Amino acid sequence: MCGITGWVAFDRDLRTELPTMDAMTETMACRGPDGRGTHVDEHVALGHRRLAVIDLPGGGQPMSVPTPHGTVSIVYAGETYNFPELRTELATRGHSFTTRSDTEVVLRGYLEWGEAVAERLNGMYAFAVWDAREDKLVMIRDRAGIKPFYYYPTPDGVLFGSEPKAILANPIAEPVVTADGFRELFAFIKTPGHAVWDGMREIEPGTVVAVGPTGIRTMRYWSLETREHTDDRDTSVARVRELLHDTMRRQLVCDVPSCTLLSGGLDSSSMTAIAAARLAGRGETLRSFAVDFVGLTENFVADELRPDPDTPFVHDVAMKSGTLHQDIVLSSAEMTDPEVRRKVIRARDLPSGLGDLDASLFLLFKAIREHATMALSGESADELFGGYRQFFAPEARESTTFPWLAGHQQFFGQGRRGQDGGSSAPARQDLLTDQLSAALDLDHYVLDSYHDAVSGIERLDGESELEWRMRKISHLHLTRFVRIWLDRKDRMSMASGLEVRVPFSDHRLVEYVYNTPWVLKSFDGKEKSLLRAAAADVLPRSVVERRKAPYPSTQDPMYAAALREQCRDLLAAPGHSVFDLIDKAKLRQAVANETSQIDQASRRDLERTLDLAVWMDMYAPTIKLP
DSSP: OOEEEEEEETTSOGGGOHHHHHHHHHTTTTTOBTEEEEEEOSSEEEEEEEOOOSSTTTOOSSEEEOOTTOOEEEEEEEEETTHHHHHHHHHHTTOOOSSOOHHHHHHHHHHHHGGGGGGGOOEEEEEEEEETTTTEEEEEEOSSOOSOOEEEEETTEEEEESSHHHHHTSTTSOOEEEHHHHHHHHHOSOOTTBOSSTTOEEOOTTEEEEEETTEEEEEEOOOOOOOOOOOOHHHHHHHHHHHHHHHHHHHTOOSSOEEEEOOSSHHHHHHHHHHHHHHHTTTOOOEEEEEEETTTTTTOOOOSSOSSOSHHHHHHHHHHHTOEEEEEEEOHHHHTOHHHHHHHHHHHSSOOOOTHHHHHHHHHHHHHTTTOSEEEOOTTHHHHHTOSGGGTOHHHHHOSSOGGGSSEETTTEEOOBOTTSSBOSSSOOTTBOHHHHHHHOHHHHHHHHHHHHHTTOOOOTTOOHHHHHHHHHHHHIIIIIHHHHHHHHHHHHHTTTOEEEOGGGOHHHHHHHHTSOHHHHTTTSSTTHHHHHHHGGGSOHHHHTOOOOOSOOOOOHHHHHHHHHHHHHHHTOTTOGGGGTBOHHHHHHHHTOOOSOOOHHHHHHHHHHHHHHHHHHHHOOEEEOO
16 A cells, blocks of 8 residues: 655755655655655655555565666555566566565566556556656556545646645645635535645546656546447356456455455445455455444434445344454544544545544544454445446436436435536535635536536447436446545545555456446346346345445434534634634524434534534645635
8 A cells, every 4th residue: 555755856956855755755654654765866756655565574665676777766555456467477578576566566567668557557556656767757546546646746847645745745835725626625526637726636547647857748548438238148247246256366465464344235245255255265264344333223213315224234244254243333422523533634635524424434444453454345336336326316317417416415415406407516505605605606617517527428329318328327426426435435544554445446347347238237126236146146135135325324413412512612713714614603503403313414514614624724725716
């Protein structure tokens, strides 16, 4: 895993900038608690913090190879799952290796194939190569965008890092947020390349960014392409099963204790069952972990989104697969701890507004890290196989906005009615000042972003209207929506020094399932038909028949009460800079509700307010609005 950062400056001597480089590197300490390294030369400085997962003694970085025409160095974060095959191929081409790490394989691959090495990698990765032979920095990000990667152009080069905080540790990069940044922050649409911070860019998934004395060049080496699918149902199910087993085989390779994240849903249960069987074949027992909340299972109240609690299904899977299982039970006091909120905001660099969804995941990963260093997650399966209810809702299929924002919003309650006749704003904007709401004009921002997002999707000749609508919905989920959750997963896990791998994001599986017609993805009239059929033989009947439920959220009235109390404390400090964004009168009215329950949308309003306050204290951003 690890965290990387660096600085390239063609008009200055960076050998005098070691203190700044150290500061940038130290911001990545949580991502890499096992080691630290820097490489500084005249025009380049590279920093690395290591989380050791493969080749514990031999994978230190930055890693360099001298050549007759200059040294080539790499800082690398992530995992390349097909590195054994690449290592064998490179050895036949004359390369020799001094470690067992995948980092050295990627570095040697760059020496052999240059930037085209990206096309040969299967994995999750963000890495930068300084090629002194050409005075060139090459930055490469994985196809799905699993590992975060940002850069900040400067007058004479570039700053880069796994997270914005590494870049912002350099005085050259000022923490400025404009109206466009706030639009992206509140829109819940994850525009590729957008980093919220003014002047900063996200390296897009499947992209190479090269920096030289003459400027910056960008090249896309992978994108989600439309292809004809000719396999019948049985062949499609068999191919999905084959890809799942091969992906699990690759991603179970590590030299540290591992586990799975188990929710009792179809995705994590399928992954856990396959992983447990593979480990059992070599005499090992898989560990699994699940999140729960104090009193939730015993006092569960069903709602439209969550028809049943996870725990009974989790235990069914653990028993059938023979895992060593542990439930991590969290309290409202833990999730509303101000220190936890600060750590979550620090990990994300931004106020996500997801509240307990972020806090509980952070606390879950923190607890798991006491037992394991690598975990497998079922993230991406809903987006890939069609698990969300918006895949089936007529208002989502027919709307001219992002499907997860159409009609009834899945995560934020009822949204505002947009000009297109659908719900076009990602969250209720009730607490923002009227001035900020007017300046952002989120309805138009989301509508314009939607049209831009669908404009590049290719339609097959002869594709029916239904299949075309579902192709667009699938594409939007796989190129926008899933990246919100992949980023959340990465930030929360790496804040605890835990590596989380996501088998359902394997690009071979994504390419195959994306192009499978919707009629095959829903052939049994339920969500995720292909996955259910591919894994039914290893799952308990209860899970095979279970209806989709999202990530759990606490129902404890004490959680909402704690949010109200913390917002009252904030109101007692009326000079706080958060009130440049949040209307005090609206917040005062929101916390006046003393009922034991609080609706999801109102709860998110309070959580976002508290997140914004912590973020502004922590980063002191300069706000530039029209």
